[in-house]
Amino acid sequence: MNLLNLAILSYALAYTPEELSNFAQQSEFDTYDGIHVRYFGNSSEESRKIQDYIDHANDVFWAFTGYDHSELCKSQDVDVLDITLEEINNRSSMRWVSWHIFSHKVYGLYRPTYAYRERAEIFISHDVTISEKQRAYLVAHELSHYWQDMLCRDQSEDDADAFGRWFMHLSDD
Numbered sequence: 001m002n003l004l005n006l007a008i009l010s011y012a013l014a015y016t017p018e019e020l021s022n023f024a025q026q027s028e029f030d031t032y033d034g035i036h037v038r039y040f041g042n043s044s045e046e047s048r049k050i051q052d053y054i055d056h057a058n059d060v061f062w063a064f065t066g067y068d069h070s071e072l073c074k075s076q077d078v079d080v081l082d083i084t085l086e087e088i089n090n091r092s093s094m095r096w097v098s099w100h101i102f103s104h105k106v107y108g109l110y111r112p113t114y115a116y117r118e119r120a121e122i123f124i125s126h127d128v129t130i131s132e133k134q135r136a137y138l139v140a141h142e143l144s145h146y147w148q149d150m151l152c153r154d155q156s157e158d159d160a161d162a163f164g165r166w167f168m169h170l171s172d173d
């Protein structure tokens with residue numbers, strides 16, 4: 001199979017957000033640098049909270065991390081999919097994930113952009129066992145991966161974790 005066929009096959013296998021979950025809430029907004037965000041979730045209250053986390057995390061990311069805005073190599077819009085813990089760990093619907101690298105459940109995921117996809121994807125999960133603080137952490141952690149992608153850098157788990165923890169403490173009060 002040549003590369004072109006592979007790309008077409010990947011495109012055909014891509015799902016629409018609606019196929020992943022029953023989203024009762026969908027909203028759209030612009031955040032840092034005019035980036036367009038589509039949020040797929042379950043309530044307008046959660047939608048507002050996640051939008052606040054995203055706006056705040058984007059501002060502090062550029063103000064306080066060592067990453068340099070002038071080094072951005074691309075600008076892509078992003079979908080945020082707020083799904084259940086069970087859905088995010090469903091290996092048959094989340095076929096694109098390299099599951100062999102995870103020995104535990106996942107709570108958030110970042111799906112990088114490729115030539116055939118115009119939008120990046122951030123997955124965050126919700127469950128009775130996930131606190132609001134942990135949700136703030138997940139948003140910041142996955143946003144950090146998004147910016148690493150937009151900077152054409154290697155994905156750094158350490159940086160994403162450090163930023164997530166820091167943002168979670170900022171959002172404490």
Ligand SMILES: [Zn+2]
Nearest residue numbers: 141145157160
């Ligand atoms: Zn990560």
